[in-house]
Amino acid sequence: DAGVIQSPRHEVTEMGQEVTLRCKPISGHDYLFWYRQTMMRGLELLIYFNNNVPIDDSGMPEDRFSAKMPNASFSTLKIQPSEPRDSAVYFCASSLPGNYGYTFGSGTRLTVV
């Protein structure tokens, strides 16, 4: 099992540009989570999906952020337009129902200049 796969590992972009982060969950995992890690706020949940359906997006900071899960094996997190304060490490995680020990990907380090 390859685990949760995120791409790209690093992204540097200019303010105002669109950024798309990608995630492939573990096959068979019904739940997918997007987390963001910053020094100030630590690890915070942005949104999570169950069977490709968004369940809770209350952590999405603002309308510039959007997430989709078109099928069970792929999810995207898009920021448009990006701002310097979006600079953070973004993690994707997946899990089986009732299993709270999520499997995290290696993260995407986003730098907006």
Next chain:
Amino acid sequence: DQQVKQNSPSLSVQEGRISILNCDYTNSMFDYFLWYKKYPAEGPTFLISISSIKDKNEDGRFTVFLNKSAKHLSLHIVPSQPGDSAVYFCAAKAWGSQGNLIFGKGTKLSVKP
């Protein structure tokens, strides 16, 4: 308002000795607690968990203790090894929720040979 607090940003321990990492929480609706370990440039990895109906769970060198009356949990690592050097995150889940693990900000453990 942090619901899960790890008040020690760092901890240094000699190899072979015990490491004790602490975590406090404020939400009495939390019913499940987890510890994750994170190496640089990697995602958090699930380490050990405990349900609120228990006060202790052990897995090899790792033991988690839960004191519900004090809203406190701790992770004991005995004996500590240099490979245990990492950032440890405490996380909690509210009753009835699959998503939204609430994470503490982490404690960086350094185990010196």
